[in-house]
Amino acid sequence: MELLLIEDEPSVISLIERGLKEEGYNISIAMDGYTGLKMAGLNHYDLILLDVMLPGMNGLDVCKNIRMSNNEVPIIILTALNQTEDIVEAFERDADDYLTKPFRLEELKARINRYSRKSKTVTEQKNVLTFDDLQLDRDSKSVQRGESPIILTATEFRLLEFLMLNRNKVLTRIDILEEVWGMDVDLSTNVVDVYVNYLRKKIDKQFARKLIHTVIGMGYVIRHEN
DSSP states (O other): OEEEEEOOOHHHHHHHHHHHHTTTOEEEEESSHHHHHHHHHHSOOSEEEEESSOSSSOHHHHHHHHHTTOSSSOEEEEESOOSHHHHHHHHHTTOSEEEESSOOHHHHHHHHHHHHHHHHHHHHHHTEEEETTEEEETTTTEEEETTEEEOOOHHHHHHHHHHHHTTTOOBOHHHHIIIIITTOSOTTOOHHHHHHHHHHHHHTTTSSSOOEEEETTTEEEEOOOO
């Protein structure tokens, strides 16, 4: 897990580095607000630990600026400010959590682990595509509709994945050739139509609701019937 610590107190940095590196975390350090903001924009981090009282730009402004381009990374505020209005202001800048100094390292670890579990769940969910009762698992390369498993070839799987990633969007044959076959196919061939037909037999034929549709003169789309 990649962490960014934006903190200017050497004792706090030392405590967090020593404690979290033992847990296997990789920690990058920024000791002022502007550097922290720049690092957050240039690199991927799984979580940001952010002090409020920083040189250059205070932590709440750093938080606000990070959120202008990144709404996903969890941000935990670390600060000695513990008045209600301070906490409210941190959450108004879209921080995810707030930990007052001095804090116990075990409490910080527990907060980080909570967001680590959430991040893992989100990642897992992103690897499963769902449309209606059709589900495609990009990790296990498996497909099922309702409770029925569907066996696809590698090419059929890529075609269905492309359709599901672009649900409700009409895809031309050229779009599909570029993505699924990489254009290493004679443009005069009807390979797209053939494989769409293969998919329909497996995905739609045995089910009342048809999901794969032809848009005459344009291409194909996965959507609910009009």
